Amino acid sequence: MMDDEIDIQPWPVLELIGRAVALTSVAQRGLIEMDDDSDVFTRETDRFELSTWARTELTNWITDAELAILNTPIGNLSDEQLLGADEALYAAGAVAWALRAVRDEYMPVPDSDAFNAAVMAWAPGPWDQVRKLQKQVRLRSDEDLAGERERMELWYWRGGDVSAEDLVDVVAEIEAADLMPTVNGDLAVGGGIAFGSLSEDEQDEITWIAEQRLRALNWVCGFGDSWETAPLEID
Known part of the structure; x- marks a missing residue:
């Protein structure tokens, strides 16, 4: 079951950063959808800003399916899109971990709210510039x-x-x-x-x-x- 040596050729750091931020943006869209403490107007405003920023800042890294999740108004996400937002949270954690955006030596099993919160806290949002993060991360060995x-x-x-x-x-x-x-x-x-x-x-x-x-x-x-x-x- 355990692997022999595998040939690792990581993507460039900027590509990893962009993908991590795209994923956290999709995860954030899911969190906005589930935020019962805020009124619909506030949530829709947050969604619109996130979507507008992503269409310009994340254009090189976000997929069409992910952008569709961000573009969907509050209350209209399908079950498949909600699942996609959940998947994005955990995938984002893996990419962020690889970039040392979180300090954990290993990803937690079982999952940890603190780990996910650290990933989301690291990620930029409207109207931050993704490229500025290159000086703040270092790819693991x-x-x-x-x-x-x-x-x-x-x-x-x-x-x-x-x-x-x-x-x-x-x-x-x-x-x-x-x-x-x-x-x-x-x-x-x-x-x-x-x-x-x-x-x-x-x-x-x-x-x-x-x-x-x-x-x-x-x-x-x-x-x-x-x-x-x-x-x-x-x-």
């Missing part, structure tokens, strides 16, 4: 990127249909490589809890978030010609 990509791959794998025999073998490899915490022959989430002892909903959430982060890290590492074609699995 290939070794760090490969290690975190492999950890997310293992979390995603663990959430699938794993046999007891395969789990024993993989955990032995993990422990030999000192790659990530384990407990009682299983992957350990924060607090030293075995993945297998979590509820089905908790397992599904960890697996789904790992999927978003893994695909994002695969793109960061240079797999795929574009964001849309970045693979989940690497041959």
Whole structure:
């Protein structure tokens, strides 16, 4: 299960920054949609400013589908678009982590509100200039990127249909490589809890978030010609 050496060729830092900011903008659109504490006029004003800024500042990095989410008025997002905003939050966290925009040595499992808040706090918004961030970030080493990509791959794998025999073998490899915490022959989430002892909903959430982060890290590492074609699995 564990990877041999992979050839990492990260995208240029400015491309990573632009993609991270595009993703945080989509995530912010989702947060605006769900903000029940603000009236519709305020939320629509925030959405309009975000959309207008993105159409000019993020034109090189945002996808058509993402821009459609930003352009959709309050109360009109489809379920698919709301899911896209959720996916963007976790993908943004992976790209921001790669840029050291957050200080965490590893991305948290299970997810952490503090980690997501730090990602969103780092991201610029209307009417900031994205290029100014180049002096504030530093891409992590290939070794760090490969290690975190492999950890997310293992979390995603663990959430699938794993046999007891395969789990024993993989955990032995993990422990030999000192790659990530384990407990009682299983992957350990924060607090030293075995993945297998979590509820089905908790397992599904960890697996789904790992999927978003893994695909994002695969793109960061240079797999795929574009964001849309970045693979989940690497041959």
